[in-house]
Amino acid sequence: MPNTPDVVDRHDEQRFVVELDGHTAELTYRLDGDRLTLIHTGVPDELEGQGIGSALVRGAVDRAAEDELTLVPRCAFARRWLTEHPDVASTVPIDWPPDQKGGR
Numbered sequence: 001m002p003n004t005p006d007v008v009d010r011h012d013e014q015r016f017v018v019e020l021d022g023h024t025a026e027l028t029y030r031l032d033g034d035r036l037t038l039i040h041t042g043v044p045d046e047l048e049g050q051g052i053g054s055a056l057v058r059g060a061v062d063r064a065a066e067d068e069l070t071l072v073p074r075c076a077f078a079r080r081w082l083t084e085h086p087d088v089a090s091t092v093p094i095d096w097p098p099d100q101k102g103g104r
Helices: 052-067 076-084
Strands: 008-010 015-020 023-032 035-042 070-073
Touching: 015 052, 023 052, 035 052, 035 076, 052 070, 052 076, 070 076
Parallel strands: 035 070
Antiparallel strands: 008 015, 015 023, 023 035
């Protein structure tokens, strides 16, 4: 996607955000030691279909890779995206929640 917006990691708010056209999309997370638990992806209707959710999950993967964290995808969107993009998912350790398997 040529015009992928920047994903900002707001550490103090524990969320990745994309701000575009006056709207904010987010992927909330919880950081516990070396585990980055992805909780919820929210993309406003006005931003849907532009790859914003994908960009948010990629931002989480980048953070996990940079900080040597294990992803725990509790968010259904993130789980689905990671299973559909094994090339990206394979770049970081993932602890698939046993009660919420993402196709693994």
